[in-house]
Amino acid sequence: MSSLVNDVTENLASYPMETLKEIKEGLELKGKKIFDFGTGDPKIPMPSFLAQTICENIPKISQYPSIKGTKKLFDAHVSYLSRRFKICKFDSMSILPSRGSKEAIFHIALSLISRGSKKRKIIYPSPGYPVYKSSIDFAGGEPYPVQLKEENKFRLEPWLLPKSIINETKAVWVNYPHNPTGATVDQSYWCKLLDWCHDNSIILLSDECYMDIYDHESSFKPQSPLALSSELVISFHSLSKRSGLTGVRAGFIAGDKRILDPHIRARANFGLALPDFIQAAAAAAWGDDKHVIARRKIFTERRNHSFKVLNSLGLISEKPQAGFYMWCKLPRAYEGQDEKFCLSLAEKGVITTPSSWLGDQTKGYFRLALVPDMDDTLEAMDIIKEYISEI
Numbered sequence: 001m002s003s004l005v006n007d008v009t010e011n012l013a014s015y016p017m018e019t020l021k022e023i024k025e026g027l028e029l030k031g032k033k034i035f036d037f038g039t040g041d042p043k044i045p046m047p048s049f050l051a052q053t054i055c056e057n058i059p060k061i062s063q064y065p066s067i068k069g070t071k072k073l074f075d076a077h078v079s080y081l082s083r084r085f086k087i088c089k090f091d092s093m094s095i096l097p098s099r100g101s102k103e104a105i106f107h108i109a110l111s112l113i114s115r116g117s118k119k120r121k122i123i124y125p126s127p128g129y130p131v132y133k134s135s136i137d138f139a140g141g142e143p144y145p146v147q148l149k150e151e152n153k154f155r156l157e158p159w160l161l162p163k164s165i166i167n168e169t170k171a172v173w174v175n176y177p178h179n180p181t182g183a184t185v186d187q188s189y190w191c192k193l194l195d196w197c198h199d200n201s202i203i204l205l206s207d208e209c210y211m212d213i214y215d216h217e218s219s220f221k222p223q224s225p226l227a228l229s230s231e232l233v234i235s236f237h238s239l240s241k242r243s244g245l246t247g248v249r250a251g252f253i254a255g256d257k258r259i260l261d262p263h264i265r266a267r268a269n270f271g272l273a274l275p276d277f278i279q280a281a282a283a284a285a286w287g288d289d290k291h292v293i294a295r296r297k298i299f300t301e302r303r304n305h306s307f308k309v310l311n312s313l314g315l316i317s318e319k320p321q322a323g324f325y326m327w328c329k330l331p332r333a334y335e336g337q338d339e340k341f342c343l344s345l346a347e348k349g350v351i352t353t354p355s356s357w358l359g360d361q362t363k364g365y366f367r368l369a370l371v372p373d374m375d376d377t378l379e380a381m382d383i384i385k386e387y388i389s390e391i
């Protein structure tokens with residue numbers, strides 16, 4: 001019998017994080033203590049003022065929320081963009097709330113790709129967040145992965161692509177601080193990328209999920225291209241990592257009015273309005289920086305310690321300045337066998353992600369998400385040390 005679902009759904013691989021969950025469950029059944037560095041979902045308690053805001057705003061009568069969001073939430077987004085990136089001109093920009101950034105990343109392609117158009121390619125980084133590709137597939141676009149290379153500091157440089165590809169490109173995804181490599185970029189990169197996008201009428205989609213998780217001891221603060229121009233730029237923000245609200249699902253998209261004003265009509269059809277009590281908590285979270293400083297300190301401590309150990313084992317050479325991932329080279333004995341390495345490390349209780357799950361042609365690495373607390377991080381690093389010395 002032919003498939004009852006379309007070819008895109010039929011051919012979807014299972015979402016990598018679901019596979020990790022199954023491996024973990026198997027180990028738990030065997031009674032193994034698990035150190036889960038797999039999925040990037042830290043278990044730090046939600047700031048209490050945000051939990052309280054949610055409770056206080058649960059309405060007596062439950063009615064449909066607005067897709068545009070409340071004025072209070074809009075003001076909180078504007079205030080965050082002004083404080084964090086010193087953006088002061090908002091006339092050519094629109095800002096829309098989103099239910100975290102995953103759905104916003106997924107849905108934008110549905111408004112950008114025109115069936116039958118020649119410009120149906122969307123460029124994205126590989127390795128990278130898997131939703132860039134799947135969103136393009138579902139929207140009927142042509143995914144165009146660009147391999148990120150260590151010798152190039154994992155920077156996506158679309159200006160190196162052949163003109164024939166550039167002519168067929170509608171948009172380009174970038175994600176700095178980058179998941180999974182931890183790469184960051186400086187202002188000159190953003191200027192060059194923006195110029196290239198403007199020269200070629202290509203939309204810049206900037207995934208800024210890890211923007212606020214940077215080294216709290218360093219003077220380096222990741223920047224958004226939106227601070228330079230909103231023309232042909234859309235940036236995607238999230239409270240998941242910034243405020244520890246992965247389960248609440250809140251974020252926003254900001255950028256070129258000419259794209260986002262029509263896109264809001266599409267979003268109304270997708271049914272993506274944020275419940276009012278979540279909008280209230282999101283407004284409080286975007287309005288406060290203190291809890292974010294506390295989170296930054298936690299991740300800086302984990303990053304510093306795990307880097308020290310992993311670096312001494314020759315698995316990583318440069319300490320990431322932001323995000324909460326360690327992108328490690330496979331030990332010699334496992335060259336080209338990332339899945340095999342991660343599975344054998346998992347047998348010791350340490351769950352990591354093989355690089356090929358995060359990019360088709362990326363085989364030489366494994367990723368640790370610095371999710372376990374400091375005690376578990378210390379214990380897990382000892383296990384890795386012992387394991388590496390045995391192979």
Ligand SMILES: Cc1ncc(COP(=O)(O)O)c(C=O)c1O
Nearest residue numbers: 040100101102129179209238240
């Ligand atoms: C690079 C990147 N973008 C976007 C997301 C989506 O995050 P959320 O939907 O929780 O905002 C993630 C989640 O891990 C991510 O790693």
